[in-house]
Amino acid sequence: MLNARLEAMTDHTFKRLANLLAELQPRANVPPINLSVGEPQHQPPPFVAEIVARHKTDWNLYPTFYGSPELRRACAAWVTRRYTLPAGMIEPDQQVAIVAGTREGLYSAATLAITPTESGKRPLALIPNPFYQVYLGATVLAGAEPVFLPATRATGFLPDLDAIGADTLARTQVMYLCSPANPQGAVASLDYLKKALLLARKHDFLLVMDECYSELYNTPAPPPGGLDAAKALGGGLDNLIVFNTLSKRSSSPGLRSGFAVGSPHTIMLLNRLRSYSAAASPLAVMDAATACWSDEVHVEAMRKHYRAIYDMAERVLGKRYGFYKPDGGFYLWLDVGDGEDACKRLWGEAAVRVLPGAYMTRPNADGSNDGKPYIRIALVGDLESTEAALTRMTRVL
Ligand SMILES: Cc1ncc(COP(=O)(O)O)c(C=O)c1O
Numbered sequence: 001m002l003n004a005r006l007e008a009m010t011d012h013t014f015k016r017l018a019n020l021l022a023e024l025q026p027r028a029n030v031p032p033i034n035l036s037v038g039e040p041q042h043q044p045p046p047f048v049a050e051i052v053a054r055h056k057t058d059w060n061l062y063p064t065f066y067g068s069p070e071l072r073r074a075c076a077a078w079v080t081r082r083y084t085l086p087a088g089m090i091e092p093d094q095q096v097a098i099v100a101g102t103r104e105g106l107y108s109a110a111t112l113a114i115t116p117t118e119s120g121k122r123p124l125a126l127i128p129n130p131f132y133q134v135y136l137g138a139t140v141l142a143g144a145e146p147v148f149l150p151a152t153r154a155t156g157f158l159p160d161l162d163a164i165g166a167d168t169l170a171r172t173q174v175m176y177l178c179s180p181a182n183p184q185g186a187v188a189s190l191d192y193l194k195k196a197l198l199l200a201r202k203h204d205f206l207l208v209m210d211e212c213y214s215e216l217y218n219t220p221a222p223p224p225g226g227l228d229a230a231k232a233l234g235g236g237l238d239n240l241i242v243f244n245t246l247s248k249r250s251s252s253p254g255l256r257s258g259f260a261v262g263s264p265h266t267i268m269l270l271n272r273l274r275s276y277s278a279a280a281s282p283l284a285v286m287d288a289a290t291a292c293w294s295d296e297v298h299v300e301a302m303r304k305h306y307r308a309i310y311d312m313a314e315r316v317l318g319k320r321y322g323f324y325k326p327d328g329g330f331y332l333w334l335d336v337g338d339g340e341d342a343c344k345r346l347w348g349e350a351a352v353r354v355l356p357g358a359y360m361t362r363p364n365a366d367g368s369n370d371g372k373p374y375i376r377i378a379l380v381g382d383l384e385s386t387e388a389a390l391t392r393m394t395r396v397l
Contacts, residue, residue, distance in 0.1 A: 005141055013133050013359045017343075024344060026351035033389040034353045038182065038330065038378045040251040042305065045298035048252060048288045055284035063280045066271055067098025067259075071286045074293040075259040079242075082214075083227040090227075094264040095237065097271050098286065100279050102212055102245040102258035103134050105270075106176070108278065109241055109260075110138035112270050113174035113206035124168060126175035128159045130183055130360035130371050132210065135176040144173060148362050152370050153322075157186035157333075161195050169203045180213040180223055183360055183376040184333045185326020187219065193229035200239040206266070209242040212258075213329040215249040215299050216306050223328050227261065237263040241270070248330070249299055250292040257281055257289040306330050309379045309386055316390045321397070332377040333357070336397055339375045346375075350392035354378075 010016070017036055026032050066072070069092070076092035079085060090096065099105030114123055125139035129148035139146050147168055149159030158181060177196055179188035188196070193209075200207035209226035217223050226242040245258035260270060281289070292298075310325050313332060317323040321334035336342040339356035346352045357374025364370065379386055 003141075009137060009140065013355065016359050017353075017355055020340060020343065020356070021347050021353070024348045026347050026353075027349055028351075030351050030392070031385075032351040032353065033381065033385050033392075035377045035379070035381065035386070035389055036353045036355045038248070038380065039253055040248065040302075040330075040380045041382065042251055044246075044250050044252040044255075045292070045295065047291050047295075048250070048255070051288040051291055052284040055282075055287065058283045061283060063283045063286065065275060065280045067096070067281065068283070068286045068290070069093070071098055071281075071290045071293075072096045072259075074290040075261070078293040079227055079244075079261055082222070083225060083231065085227060085231055089231070090261055091264070095261055095267050097260045097262075097267045097274070098281055098289075099243070099258045099260055099274070100281050101247065101253075101256040102210065102243040102260075104256075104278055105243050105258060105260050106132070106134050106208065106210060107138040108270060108273050109206070109208045109243075110135075110142040110144065110174055111273055112241075112266070113208070114139065114142040114144045115173065116143070117171070121171060123173040124171045126159070126164065126168075126172055128176065128178060128181065129362055130357065131176070132178060132182055133360070136362075139174060139176075146362075147172075148364075150364070150370055151181065151184065151186070157181060157184035158188055158192065161192070161199060164199075169199065172203055172205045174206045174208060175200065176208045176210060178210040178212070179225070180217065180326070180328025182213065182329055183331045183357070183374075185213075185329040185331055187217070187223040187327040190224040190228050190232065193224060193226055194232055197226065197229045197233060197240055201235065205239065207240050209240065211242055212245045212248055214244060216303060216330055217328040218307060218310060218325055219327050237261065237266070241266055246289055246292050249302065251302060252288075252292065255285050255288060255292075257285050257292075306379065309383055312383060312387050313379065313390055316387060316394065320394065330379045332379065334375050334377065335373045336375050337373055339372055342375050342397055345396055346393060349396045350389075352389045352392055352396075
């Protein structure tokens with residue numbers, strides 16, 4: 001008598017990976033290297049631990065649910081600087097919600113958007129394919145039918161917005177977009193983002209921008225975001241919610257700290273929903289997060305680190321496996337012919353753990369799976385071990 005939708009869900013990506021590799025022994029005479037998870041291995045800036053330590057007598061206190069005013073202000077100031085928004089466009093007390101990691105916020109966004117239709121037909125949720133798993137669980141459990149939009153090499157690794165049918169758009173209640181995209185690293189242009197937001201406004205759905213990788217880029221200028229599109233189009237933040245996190249930018253996934261920016265009504269409802277369902281961020285975390293959003297020096301160092309890793313990857317891999325240096329993020333999305341097979345061989349023969357692309361995609365209507373030929377490699381280790389992993393990979397594959 002449990003939730004049938006939940007029973008029908010597939011296991012989460014990493015559980016599937018664990019099952020795939022369960023029977024295999026990794027090659028014994030070399031240290032195992034795990035590049036399957038997007039978890040940065042280097043430390044956050046030292047002030048994070050110092051600030052958290054200062055709060056040692058605060059653990060008896062319930063944190064304020066809506067986030068500290070200082071953190072909301074730091075987030076509003078950060079987006080205002082980052083996207084050169086007009087002063088006052090983002091009102092910290094009304095337009096910023098503090099979330100305990102964007103995973104939780106992105107999940108809540110589906111419940112925020114999806115509502116029963118008058119026709120009784122299931123509402124639709126547009127999801128890029130491949131995709132971050134939370135979009136799927138969130139939309140299906142909120143009662144929507146997912147529609148997967150291919151984001152292949154042929155479409156520039158982003159969904160082709162012109163290819164979405166009118167019938168689909170008419171029933172759509174939410175669309176998730178990720179830029180820079182996980183796993184392909186494609187960055188949506190300002191024109192693309194404006195088109196997405198115009199579609200959302202025309203068909204009255206919520207555009208959920210997942211911008212977790214916005215600060216890790218290989219391009220001369222930082223990637224544009226949903227807020228650039230809103231600024232260019234006018235109309236405030238109607239039909240838009242933008243998520244960002246410290247997990248990648250500040251190498252702090254352990255803090256579980258992110259934020260959402262949206263219209264006052266959207267943020268009020270998100271906070272209402274979260275007051276029933278989600279955890280507030282601890283006071284220590286909120287203070288550390290305030291400092292992180294107020295500092296760019298450590299972020300510049302992160303970018304430098306990832307750029308050096310990408311340069312090394314280009315040197316080691318050359319043109320193999322369709323290598324390209326993505327515009328953003330910290331992944332490689334490599335065409336190795338058969339991702340699951342390559343993943344097993346890499347673990348068994350080289351003790352290198354990566355993710356089969358098909359664990360991030362859903363099959364197309366004809367049964368083909370665009371992720372099947374790929375593996376995703378998270379370049380989250382130090383330069384030396386990542387170079388060792390990629391070199392081992394070229395030998396095995
Ligand atoms: C595309 C994408 N969105 C969201 C998240 C969640 O990040 P967090 O919950 O740590 O903020 C991740 C984490 O890997 C991700 O890859």
